[in-house]
Amino acid sequence: MQQLLASRIALTPRPLPRLNVALEVAMLGHCPGPVRIERLLALGSAVAEMRHAGFGAALDALQAGTADAELQLLHHVPVPVRSSAEFHDIFPAARSTDTTYISTLAGRRAWLPRCVDDFFANGGEKLWVVSIPQQQGLNGFLPAANTQLHDVSTLRGIATALVIASVGSLSLPDLERLQIPARLPDIPRVRLDNPDPQFLPCGTNTDDDHRERRHSSEVALSEMPDPAAFNVLLQGILPFMAQYRPDVQCLLTLPLAYAGELDSPAVDQQALQWLRDIRDGDSGHRLRQMQFLFPYLRGAQFSLHSPAGVIAGKQSARAQHVGPWRSIAALPLQTDGLPYPRLAVAETVSLRDNPGVCVLQQRSGTLQLDDERLVVPALHPEDYAYANNLQRFDGFRSAEVMRLLGYLQRQLNALGDQLVFNIDYRDPRPRLLLERFFRHLQQQGALRGATAEEAFRIREISSREGAMIYEIMIAPAFPIDRIQLTFTNVDGQWQGGIGGV
Structure with a gap:
């Protein structure tokens, strides 16, 4: 303002x-x-x-x-x-x-x-x-x-x-x-020697902000609760x-x-x-x-x-x-x-x-x-129970992957709220809308794969009448955290290789 x-x-x-x-x-x-x-x-x-x-x-x-x-x-x-x-x-x-x-x-x-x-x-x-x-x-x-x-x-x-x-x-x-x-306490300041006594004009500021002094709020600080x-x-x-x-x-x-x-x-x-x-x-x-x-x-x-x-x-x-x-x-x-x-x-x-x-x-x-790093991979909770070696999924320890998954959940929930009162469960348009949505994500680089078939897969699951269930499998793009260069000497000739970790 x-x-x-x-x-x-x-x-x-x-x-x-x-x-x-x-x-x-x-x-x-x-x-x-x-x-x-x-x-x-x-x-x-x-x-x-x-x-x-x-x-x-x-x-x-x-x-x-x-x-x-x-x-x-x-x-x-x-x-x-x-x-x-x-x-x-x-x-x-x-x-x-x-x-x-x-x-x-x-x-x-x-x-x-x-x-x-x-x-x-x-x-x-x-x-x-x-x-x-x-x-x-x-x-x-x-x-x-x-x-x-x-x-x-x-x-x-x-x-x-x-x-x-x-x-x-x-x-x-x-x-x-x-x-x-x-x-x-703060990072300690460098202690400076006291200056030699000398006459200074009135109003001269002699505070160098480096010498130790007592704060007026010390009593108030002692009354503050401890952090949880x-x-x-x-x-x-x-x-x-x-x-x-x-x-x-x-x-x-x-x-x-x-x-x-x-x-x-x-x-x-x-x-x-x-x-x-x-x-x-x-x-x-x-x-x-x-x-x-x-x-x-x-x-x-x-x-x-x-x-x-x-x-x-x-x-x-x-x-x-x-x-x-x-x-x-x-x-x-x-x-x-x-x-x-x-x-x-x-x-x-x-x-x-x-x-x-x-x-x-x-x-x-x-x-x-430095990097958008997570403590654990951005996987479904059930995947942790069956994963024998979570280090294989270190590429998914990226906050942007988690943001993508959260974005998909919110978008799909919003789409479901719109369709539930407007479209019959036998209507083929929901599947077409889902395919168009994920194809757009693949073209923008959110999903891996040169083609839509490699990036995602949508399968309709047959169930009781009046229900519409789709199983969606995606391959989210994730960043290369480190570049690993490998040089190998084979019969006197050096060969180089590159790979992401």
Whole structure:
């Protein structure tokens, strides 16, 4: 929102809404400060989408002025925005108001507002924002025990976003902020010797920001609660997503811990071990819906910050222009932050291979994602029970493959909803529509194979009268993670070979 003429005129840019967005993103976090309900109700398209998602009763209460205090703050209500200006118009003080949880590294401001800015700065077009009450802590982000998807009044946390059928990606920036230990120390600065006494003019600034000083917030930091265990957090997210929305992908940055050998913050090794334990257990297939990120971002204008907004915005833009099956690895990301803490090459390779983390790197003056890596292959849950060697499927440990599968599920569900009331089960048109849909995907490079017959196969299954069942087999395209060059000396002659790994 731009302020003109001493704030007497406010301009809120509103882009033309796109009818079909390939990858809609939901973002949950804290929005402290007042909420301008009248600005939300003035967005006709946003109000219509919220009613279509099932939140019409909440809108009626807001319009009639009978909403309770929690609803007036839009807590646990998904709000679709098309630009960062719309968000700041509805939540005008969210970026400048202090939060109840503060820490040495993460500061005292919410992360959601800046992640919204990062999302649209990187090309994102549509974002569902869900405000979480700060007093609920971790529980505010997790679904309630009595959640019933058909009853909006029981929805809490991620459940409020997952009931929206068009949402394909989820991020939780302020949940990541709550996972930063309050008193985790920063990278120590270089100690400088005190200068020799000398006479200086009045008003000379002698603060070099390098000497040790006591913070006024030390008492407040000691009163902050400890972060929840990372495995408890995952246990609250993974089962619910796997049961109700197996097509959705969640972005989550790994927590930090103090590394004594480095004398600085580093990735929490206990969290990495929990990831490996879940991967090797019976519920390891659920991790295919999680895309873990590391490290965080830090800039001159802000303290520690989540990279989820940058990644989600670039993924949404990439999906809109060339398809959700395209990776954003090695593409420039728009942000004024730098990776924190910085990782060596060996650390990057270690996180990428085991357990499987997407690492942000600064290369040639731009921020890039090293690789869109998953902890486990993007396979059907039943495939894990019969696979003797999952290493054979390492090519499917790619987040873009998971996005493709999720995109297919949402598109096929939408197609089924359209056909169920319009076409007889004996009509041949559904099969023709499916063939045209998958042939278009093959031509765009989403599926492997030189011909449509090699890329997919559709088989109609005979069943009871009145039912229509199709079995669809596809060969999704997946990237080559590494190039392996082989040189062999045969009878004194060198021969070269190349292969993808």
